[in-house]
Amino acid sequence: MEIILAIVIGVLYAAGVYLLLRRSIVKLILGLIFFSHATNLLVFLAGSLSKVSPPFVQEGQKVAQSTVADPLPQALVLTSLVIGFGITAFALVLIYRFYQSSGTVDFDQLKED
Amino acid sequence: MENLLMLPLVLPVLAAIVSLFAKNSLNFRKASGVFFTLAQLVVAVVILVKVYRDGILVLHVGSWPAPFGITLVADMFSAIMLFFAGLIGFTVSVYALGLMDERRLKFHFYLLFNILLLGVNGAFITGDVFNLYVWFEVMLIASFVLITLGGERKQLEGAVKYVTINMVSSMLFLAAAGLLYGKMGTLNMADLAMKLQNDPSSNLVASSAMLFFIAFGIKAAVFPFFFWLPASYHTPPVAVTALFAGLLTKVGVYAMIRFFTLFFIPLGGIWKELFLITGGLTMLIGVFTAASQYDIRRILSFHIISQIGYMIMGLGFFTPLGIAGAIYYMGHNIVAKTNTFMVGGMVSKLKGTFELKSIGGLYKTKPYLALLFIIPAFALAGVPPLSGFFGKFILVKAGFDSHHFFVTGISLFVGLITLFSMIKIWNEGFWKKQPEEADEVVNYAEKKVGFALVFPSVVLALFSIGMGVAVGFFFDFCMTAAQQLLEPSAYINAVLGK
Numbered sequence: 329m330e331i332i333l334a335i336v337i338g339v340l341y342a343a344g345v346y347l348l349l350r351r352s353i354v355k356l357i358l359g360l361i362f363f364s365h366a367t368n369l370l371v372f373l374a375g376s377l378s379k380v381s382p383p384f385v386q387e388g389q390k391v392a393q394s395t396v397a398d399p400l401p402q403a404l405v406l407t408s409l410v411i412g413f414g415i416t417a418f419a420l421v422l423i424y425r426f427y428q429s430s431g432t433v434d435f436d437q438l439k440e441d
Numbered sequence: 442m443e444n445l446l447m448l449p450l451v452l453p454v455l456a457a458i459v460s461l462f463a464k465n466s467l468n469f470r471k472a473s474g475v476f477f478t479l480a481q482l483v484v485a486v487v488i489l490v491k492v493y494r495d496g497i498l499v500l501h502v503g504s505w506p507a508p509f510g511i512t513l514v515a516d517m518f519s520a521i522m523l524f525f526a527g528l529i530g531f532t533v534s535v536y537a538l539g540l541m542d543e544r545r546l547k548f549h550f551y552l553l554f555n556i557l558l559l560g561v562n563g564a565f566i567t568g569d570v571f572n573l574y575v576w577f578e579v580m581l582i583a584s585f586v587l588i589t590l591g592g593e594r595k596q597l598e599g600a601v602k603y604v605t606i607n608m609v610s611s612m613l614f615l616a617a618a619g620l621l622y623g624k625m626g627t628l629n630m631a632d633l634a635m636k637l638q639n640d641p642s643s644n645l646v647a648s649s650a651m652l653f654f655i656a657f658g659i660k661a662a663v664f665p666f667f668f669w670l671p672a673s674y675h676t677p678p679v680a681v682t683a684l685f686a687g688l689l690t691k692v693g694v695y696a697m698i699r700f701f702t703l704f705f706i707p708l709g710g711i712w713k714e715l716f717l718i719t720g721g722l723t724m725l726i727g728v729f730t731a732a733s734q735y736d737i738r739r740i741l742s743f744h745i746i747s748q749i750g751y752m753i754m755g756l757g758f759f760t761p762l763g764i765a766g767a768i769y770y771m772g773h774n775i776v777a778k779t780n781t782f783m784v785g786g787m788v789s790k791l792k793g794t795f796e797l798k799s800i801g802g803l804y805k806t807k808p809y810l811a812l813l814f815i816i817p818a819f820a821l822a823g824v825p826p827l828s829g830f831f832g833k834f835i836l837v838k839a840g841f842d843s844h845h846f847f848v849t850g851i852s853l854f855v856g857l858i859t860l861f862s863m864i865k866i867w868n869e870g871f872w873k874k875q876p877e878e879a880d881e882v883v884n885y886a887e888k889k890v891g892f893a894l895v896f897p898s899v900v901l902a903l904f905s906i907g908m909g910v911a912v913g914f915f916f917d918f919c920m921t922a923a924q925q926l927l928e929p930s931a932y933i934n935a936v937l938g939k
Binding site: 348353356360363364367368370371372373374375376400401404407408411414415418419422423425426429430 | 612615616
């Protein structure tokens with residue numbers, strides 16, 4: 329499972345970087361989205377995947393009876409997902425306004441003035 | 442008394458909430474914006490004095506003990522940076538009173554301003570790696586909106602570059618934090634530092650360290666990651682640029698110094714050499730590119746980069762004097778750099794442009810403005826008795842003491858070119874005659890600058906002089922901070938309560 333996820337992350341990073349380097353501003357934003365998903369998956373994977381019980385303590389016990397999964401990476405990913413969501417929304421509005429004011433989605437068409 | 446550490450975070454949030462309630466009264470928003478930044482400055486001074494007297498302040502938020510909960514820590518380094526954040530927050534908020542147009546103020550300029558300060562303050566006092574990421578994001582989102590506020594075409598162009606590169610940098614930061622957690626199983630900085638010291642396989646975190654270096658390097662605009670800064674910093678109104686120039690890049694430098702003194706340099710490796718090389722190149726390339734520019738804001742933007750190199754170099758020396766010099770230099774640079782941007786803003790207000798070729802004769806018409814410019818400009822170039830001279834002196838002494846002659850020589854040479862750039866602004870803007878073909882531009886300009894513009898600039902100029910004249914007093918703080926940074930056991934014990 330880990331190896332599959334690692335390959336997926338690698339592909340996502342590669343696709344993200346490729347899109348970031350394109351001239352089109354829409355592809356730039358798509359690249360950023362790929363990049364952020366790859367990063368979230370990486371944090372998730374770094375917390376190690378294992379077939380253990382969810383991190384709950386049974387009623388009446390003070391510590392969990394069996395090995396439990398580490399809940400922290402999921403909490404971290406959740407936080408960064410929310411942040412990424414907000415920033416992506418902002419970036420989408422930004423490129424739309426940019427398109428409105430410059431009339432182009434191609435970076436090479438921009439001239440220094 | 443530890444609850445004092447909540448105030449730098451609570452005050453900006455309060456300011457934001459209050460300004461949302463003032464729906465129709467612009468004056469109330471302005472007044473509350475300035476009031477709350479002043480309150481932050483006062484709190485920062487209290488924290489600085491308290492940390493200096495009683496040692497490191499630690500607050501476990503919600504009484505969750507470290508390393509499980511979020512910890513707020515203020516050691517000397519954090520307290521010094523908090524103070525400068527407060528000083529810049531207050532002065533720029535006053536400056537914005539006279540500079541920002543009504544449309545931008547109506548779109549909640551002061552709310553965003555305070556949220557930005559919230560992110561900066563939070564980044565300075567947090568003791569948790571992931572929490573630092575969150576504060577970086579708070580700061581970034583506020584800065585995204587501030588840089589686009591107004592929606593002019595140039596601003597949007599600059600903002601696309603700014604947003605893209607900063608998002609990439611944040612994701613690298615997050616990836617580094619995730620990998621670090623996967624290796625060490627904790628994200629509390631003190632706990633991490635302790636575990637790394639006792640871990641024989643700790644060189645495995647080098648991948649995280651490199652990712653952190655790139656992430657913070659992008660934020661701090663070190664070579665070769667600085668290209669976004671001159672492409673975007675000259676686009677928003679100069680009050681926003683002054684705030685960004687003073688604080689944002691320094692948060693990156695702060696994080697770099699904090700992480701690498703606490704975690705990575707003690708583990709060995711190439712870090713010190715890496716810092717010396719990137720520091721030297723950052724200084725050189727920043728100052729050379731500045732010399733070829735003719736727009737005041739662009740010249741000053743490139744100089745931000747060049748000055749960052751000095752701080753990185755100080756970290757690379759990794760001696761108490763070197764780190765203390767880097768911290769002193771950061772303080773000096775925050776004050777002087779913000780002030781040069783403020784004076785640049787006044788010049789453009791009088792002349793209607795930032796382009797040096799269409800400006801002239803200011804020395805004749807506005808001699809006080811010339812004086813206001815010459816103080817921070819000479820401070821940046823390092824002329825005694827201003828703050829920059831002592832900043833450079835400490836760093837050069839640290840460099841010679843630790844036998845890094847080559848990079849120290851570069852830093853002296855860069856000081857000379859900095860002086861050249863400042864004299865160029867002086868010659869073109871203040872001394873030469875007003876060019877005749879620029880008359881049509883002058884019509885847009887205003888006759889005089891208001892008190893709100895002059896006052897903060899005077900405060901910062903006096904501070905630059907004060908930091909130079911009373912150098913022993915300020916250096917004492919920096920040296921204490923450097924010693925704490927190089928002896929992390931005090932920090933670790935304070936947080937983990939041993």
